[in-house]
Amino acid sequence: MKQCFNLISQLVKMAEVHVIGQIVGASGFPDHSLFCKWGIHSGGGWKILSGLREGQTQVDNPQSQDAAYFAHPIDIHFATKGIQGWPRMHFQVWHQDAFGRNELYGYGFVHLPTSPGQHEIDCPTWRPTGTFMESVSQFFLGGGPHLKNPDLIYSGADRYKLQTIAMGKIHLRIGIILRNFDKFGIEC
Amino acid sequence: MAGYFEPDCGTAYYRSNDPIKNLKIKVTLRRVSASFADDTQDQAATSTESGVELATFGGRKKEKRDDVEECIIGWQQKIFCQREIEYYSQPENCQNVLDRKYNQDVTTLLKKRQNNMIFTYVDHDDFSHQQEGFSSMTNHLEGPSPLAAKMAQVRCRRIGGRQLREKDQGSIPKTLIIDEEPTEDSRQRSHLEAPPIQVMYIMADLSPADRPAEEYDEYVLCALKVDANGVLCVRPDFTCGRKPYSIETFWTREGFDYTIENVSKDMNRQEQDKELKMYREMYSRHNDFVHSCVGSEFELPPEDTLRYVVCGEILSAQDFEKDNLYIHMFTDLPKNWSADRNQQLSWITQSCAVKTVDETEIAYFSYPFHFELMYKKSQYSSGDEEPELPQFPRLMVEVAAFDSWSRHYTEGYTYFQLPAKPGLHTEKAHCWRPVGNSVFDNLRRFFTGGTPEIEDPTYIAVPSTFDGTYLSKFGFRTQSTGTVTARFNVMLQSRTFMETKANKRSLGSLLESLGITAMQANITSVLEAFKRARMKMVQAREAATQELLREARPIYKGELDD
Secondary structure (H helix, E strand, O other): OHHHHHHHHHHOOOEEEEEEEEEEEEEOOOOOOEEEEEEEEOOOOEEEEEOOOEEEOOOEOOOOOOOEEEEEEEEEEEEEOOOOOOOEEEEEEEEEOOOOOEEEEEEEEEEOOOOOEEEEEEEEEEEEOOOHHHHHHHHHHOOOOOOOOOOHHHHOOOHHHOEEEEEEEEEEEEEEEEEOOHHHOEEO | OOOOOOOOOOOEEEEOOOOHHHOEEEEEEEEEEOOOOOHHHOOOOOOOOOOOOOOOOOOOOOOOOOOEEEEEEEOOOOOOOHHHHHHHHOHHHOOOHHHHHHHHHHHHHOOOOOOOOEEEEOOOOHHHHHHHHHOOOOOOOOOOOHHHHHHHHHOOOOOOOOOOOOOOOOOOOOOOOOOOOOOHHHHHHHHOOOOOOEEEEEEEEOOOOOOOOOHHHEEEEEEEEEOOOOEEEEEOOOOOOOOOEEEEOOOOOOEEEEEEEEOOOOOOHHHHHHHHHHHHHHHHHHHHHHHHHHOOOOOOOOOOOEEEEEEEEEEEEEOOOOOOEEEEEEEEOOOOEEEOOOOOOEEEOOEEEOEEEOOEEEEEEEEEEEEEEEEOOOOOOOOOOOOOOOOOOEEEEEEEEEOOOOOEEEEEEEEEEOOOOOEEEEEEEEEEEEOOOOHHHHHHHHHOOOOOOOOOHHHHOOOOOOOOOOOOOOOOOEEEEEEEEEEEEEEEEOHHHHHOOOOOOOOOOHHHHHOHHHHHHHHHHHHHHHHHHHHHHHHHHHHHHHHHHHHOOOOOOOHHHO
């Protein structure tokens, strides 16, 4: 059976990307008890061969430390026929308070690294702000403006309309393995 | 005892994807010597030294045992020994379901009396769980130390192992995954991930004929372990024609020899071929399917161009004077660089209010951008210019602030030199802003928010109108402001990389990798040679015509007629 594996792998060459890593945690947010929703968005020529494209971590409430740790695994296998549309990750950090309400704490966007190896990446996050009265009510009651359609932000064309405020950082540790990229003349 | 040959009885590992239930093992056990006379052998009257015939001990005599016993055992086939039969035939010993099942089996078996020596312990017997912890290391049958006893509990296998075929992706259980009050047993079992293995022990009951069997008379002939991945451990290994293994019993000092053989039926040649063909077919179908999802043509840049792809983010800006910052940036393309029409090459981020972290005021943008550029040398240099290194594009950045009273401030200018080396780069660039000459400019900036801006955005790096050899920005007054951080992922793609793939240097000299200059050098050398040859030819022709002209003289009338 090993012979047929070798045979098959030599017949057809596709460029493949393995993404193996974890969302380590988040730090720098005003309050604890955070969870994170994440997703990976890729261009049209990319196909996910295996792995989950999106997910949500558990709620982490550190007692004595500053940072919340999720240790959420990311394991995806892509196949592609072009460099365009290199995958990007988007994050939404939410805060769950003692009453069970969920409040948005930040959006973050990061490109997956294009070079093979292990990368430690910090993704800073921001949150949309409203008017002064809205921020006062947000202080007491929670809530706050969300983006109507988070996908709009990928294009970046409409971002100038947003008013935001800086929040914390999400820490990622991502390992990238590339396959057959050198056969198509790509140096990365 | 010392010095007799001990066969190598280490563990052997076999790998097979066939179902384990096809495994059949043949064990042959033979008594080698007896330390006391057997009943059948007293034709040869054995007498002790003193000549007194010793009567054999009374008591419950067992059935006479054969000297040789042979048995074919399948996987997880339960064969009872005498001690077990007696134990399970008494109903008060049967506690749980397993014991009751054994009770049933035993009462049907008791019709004929067992006198076999070989029996088995299967996966769900108690012995299989205790054996791992309590096996003695030396031949003195020591008991387990406290540490060994605790260790045996740490890696308790789950009964039956996990399913031998595991699922593709991990499954997230839909019911409660937290057990509020675990029992001691489940705590031990869930402590470490239990390896999904199944075990089986082939044992021999080597008790002497005159007393009932006890647990310490049972010796392990062979321990078999099967993994979920099709790995079979056999300890000791099959005796394939080697010397049989020998056991000496502890109490009675009898010697036994035994051999273990694998007698599983082989698949015949045809079926093997069919199976191989089927696997091949399946994998090629799967590969075709995956391939058709993606498409077969990988996108390549045109010939002789370098495609430069950058995926990046503007991460943050810190230490600026005002709040509510936004960043406006665009790429500056030097000559020989081009971009596709629908590439976006200028970006404006959202405006972000700063927050204070460790005495710096920082605004997070986390703004992704990506673009691709093409580099192509437009014409081959004719050989008198020096081949120059290609200049990589720059990202011009302007940081500005916008107030709630619609005052607009220019907070700083800077530029990022896009890296030539592929990989992940995180860059920080410091910003400056122009200041006016008088105090009125500062007042204006404070009250109404107008700041002097630069006219030519490329002035930040090298002005596009600059053509000379000495760039001097002296006289332009600026003030330092904050820092912008950005991350770039750079990739280069070119067909010439494919051709030089055999050369394993990663980037080396950029010109060599491009191959343009190499080709150029070849072509120019050919052109040079051609030129020289042509020059020579022209010179030769000139010389020839000169010669002719010199030798020529006007033809007189009469000369030609001869």
